[in-house]
Amino acid sequence: MTILGTNYLRIQNFIWRNSMRIPVCLVTIMLVLLSYSIIFAAPILQVKNQNYDFGEVFQGEKVPHTFEFVNEGDETLHIDRVRSSCGCTAVLVSEKTIQPGGKGELKANFDSTRFRGAVSKTIYIYSNDPVNPTMQLHVRGKVLEVVAVQPAQINFGTVPAKRPVKSTVVLRNQGEKPLTLGKAKSTAAELTVKMSETSFDQGDEVTLELQLIPKPGQGRFSGYVLVPVDGVPKNELRIPVYATITN
Structure with missing residues (x-):
């Protein structure tokens, strides 16, 4: 049982024990609010910084970067898969199951060999976050020709x-x-x-x-x-x- 579920039972028992001293309407409101908190308990994927600007690199250089993320929700976060907008950017996630409060990393590596000028690549994280099931990360910069x-x-x-x-x-x-x-x-x-x-x-x-x-x-x-x-x-x-x- 989750921490939230345990607290719900404790508060519920408190209400029943003191039902004679608490107005009926207040008891009803408290139970409704607690029920909603249980129903809407969910994982929340939060990335420290969704945008990374690598500045300028010469054509042919590889650009590594690590995105840090945390599950700020109260349910387990499951990352189904990650992908990038092109094969030039390799991505690897450290953990696919993140408990509430847990942290993880996504390592990206952009290969500038086939590019010149301004570039922008997108990385997609698919998870069970109900509000943002497809998180987008961005890698941007400028590729200079040698x-x-x-x-x-x-x-x-x-x-x-x-x-x-x-x-x-x-x-x-x-x-x-x-x-x-x-x-x-x-x-x-x-x-x-x-x-x-x-x-x-x-x-x-x-x-x-x-x-x-x-x-x-x-x-x-x-x-x-x-x-x-x-x-x-x-x-x-x-x-x-x-x-x-x-x-």
Whole structure:
């Protein structure tokens, strides 16, 4: 029997023993209130802080965080399951059964490899809390690219066949250490690329010179410029290149 149930019986016995000295209406009100407290006894999931802002991290870093929670209700809290809004955030709960007043932890680990710029991920906790059966937690922040690519892609637009077109891409080292670049190459023979430097310090820039000589009858060109770089996701930069070819 719960503490609340034991107290209910004690108060009920007190009322019956003193029923001659307590007005009937007051006895009725006390019993009704106690009955409601028993009926509505429930677990309450309370998270210390539902929002976590990790600030800024470089692309590829993992961001761990622990959310602390407590059962502030007067019944046992059962956590059915937890999930995140994408596979990039792993979640693990320490306890799935929390007694009244008990505490637990939810460990989250966000992988920034596939992201850049502002990100926001949601974690869902499903429990038997009748007021809030689906608790939402949020992980937010900004993912910085180790190497900024400007522009991020090249679209030559409409280009006559066999007529060379050129463009420039600038790579900037935004990381915290010098970087070494491998040999730049393209995925198509008609697209060539030249690189100004093979290494650059923090804050330095490297220029890529692209040239496309479209083939007749090609219609639509689509390819990539690939630049091997240590310290970035998959150790390679991929720059999309597009064009529409006319005869």
